[in-house]
Every structure is written in C-alpha cells, then in structure tokens.
Amino acid sequence: MDWFDLLSKASELGVHVVQYGPNLPLDALSEDQLDCLVKQARKSGIEIEVGTRGLETEHLRAQIRLAQTVGARLLRTVPELAGETPPIAQIRASLETIAPDLERSRVRLALENGRVPAESLAEVLDSVAPDWIGVTLDTVNSLAIPEGTREVVRKLAKHTFCFHVKDFVVKRVWHMMGFNVEGCPADEGQMDLPWILGELRAAGADPNAILELWPPEQSHLQQTIALEHAWAKESILNLRRYIPN
Numbered sequence: 001m002d003w004f005d006l007l008s009k010a011s012e013l014g015v016h017v018v019q020y021g022p023n024l025p026l027d028a029l030s031e032d033q034l035d036c037l038v039k040q041a042r043k044s045g046i047e048i049e050v051g052t053r054g055l056e057t058e059h060l061r062a063q064i065r066l067a068q069t070v071g072a073r074l075l076r077t078v079p080e081l082a083g084e085t086p087p088i089a090q091i092r093a094s095l096e097t098i099a100p101d102l103e104r105s106r107v108r109l110a111l112e113n114g115r116v117p118a119e120s121l122a123e124v125l126d127s128v129a130p131d132w133i134g135v136t137l138d139t140v141n142s143l144a145i146p147e148g149t150r151e152v153v154r155k156l157a158k159h160t161f162c163f164h165v166k167d168f169v170v171k172r173v174w175h176m177m178g179f180n181v182e183g184c185p186a187d188e189g190q191m192d193l194p195w196i197l198g199e200l201r202a203a204g205a206d207p208n209a210i211l212e213l214w215p216p217e218q219s220h221l222q223q224t225i226a227l228e229h230a231w232a233k234e235s236i237l238n239l240r241r242y243i244p245n
Helices: 003-013 031-043 057-070 088-105 118-127 149-159 193-202 221-239
Strands: 017-020 047-053 074-078 108-112 133-138 160-165 168-172 179-183 208-211
Touching (some): 003 017, 047 057, 074 160, 088 118, 118 133, 149 160
Parallel strands (some): 047 074, 133 160
C-alpha cells in the first residue's frame, strides 16, 4: 500500500487516526501529493500523525514543520538510528534542545520505547518538558532489553501520548532452548489490553491507540498480505469492545 491506500484502508475499517511511519515517510511526497493526502484525510474524518526515526535536531525541526503542514498534533520518533541506541545523556540533551520548538509549534513528541530502559526514559521525561515530550508506548519492543510489558507500562503510563496496540504470543521453541515471539490479532494474545487501558486511565493518560501488526511471514508474499488484512479487520472488531471510537 502507498500513503493513499493506507488512508483508504483506515476509512474502510472505520478508524479515525493514521500514523505514518518511516516506511511511508510523508516528506517523500511532493507538495501537491501531500495537499491531496491531507484533503482526503479531512474528508474521511481521519487525523494524521507523523512518524520518524532519530533525535537529530534539524531533522526533528523539519518533521515538526511537516506535522504542522498536515495538521498533526503528534510526532512519533524512535531514538534508535541505524541500529544504534543513543546514550541516555545524549537523549536528554537532544530533548532539551528541541523542547522549545515543540512548545512553539504545539506539536507533541512521543519517543517509542525499545532499547532504552523504561526507568531511565521516565527519569528524563519527568524533567524535560513533560507537557510536550512523552512516549509512544509499545507493548512488545522492550522485550528486546528484556523488560516485561507490565513493568514498562507501570513506569511509562503517565508519560504516554500514543499507544501502539501490538499483541503478541511468546512460545517455547520445540527444543526448549529459547522462545519465539510472534504477532497475533489484537486481544488474542498475551497482551492484557484491559489492564493496560486501566493503567493508562489511572495515570491520567488519554492516548490515541494505533494498531500495529506483526504477521509472521507466509510461504508467499500475497499470503502474508492477505493475513495482515484479515488481522487488521479482526483486530479493529476486537478493540471496539474497549475503545468505542
């Protein structure tokens, strides 16, 4: 799917927010294409969010301007760039530099949790523009550190600007010497969605929920695509039990 196809799929599924990530960067579109995308989104009643990678100051400033252009209130970024995680001191310095730009533009920045320990990330966010800088809470990423979902949610709930709903199943491999982590439709795996939503609400957070799927690769590309489309439809139906709109 391209940018417009994704927007059409969101409209078909009846959702009201689309977050474009680095795999479909909005700054790759021409000015006319971007204008058409924004008009299509508004016509469909869909809010756009901007997703990128990295914490380099000028890059983030360009992404903030892009967010303003498309009317996005949230800019999501992943601190890791080219597989490297910046030291926590560097993350703090980058956020302190960009904070005034965020406040002037009225765009909030949400760092996606991953290889940065949740406690360290929370300590930084407690002290650097907490109204404008928070997290995109992902339910699986921190397993790579490893940190469990409940630990991450408890430490980052109050800082959550965006919630990546990514359900998963952890299974032992057949020889019992390790585990596989695979995606599944939302609310059908080991992610405790009611508990997470309860923790977020108790912390005063009211983030947009962004469905993110990890379909395992099938024998053929078209089978994988068909599986993802089926999971998307199934997931939205499941999520409607907890998130009405």
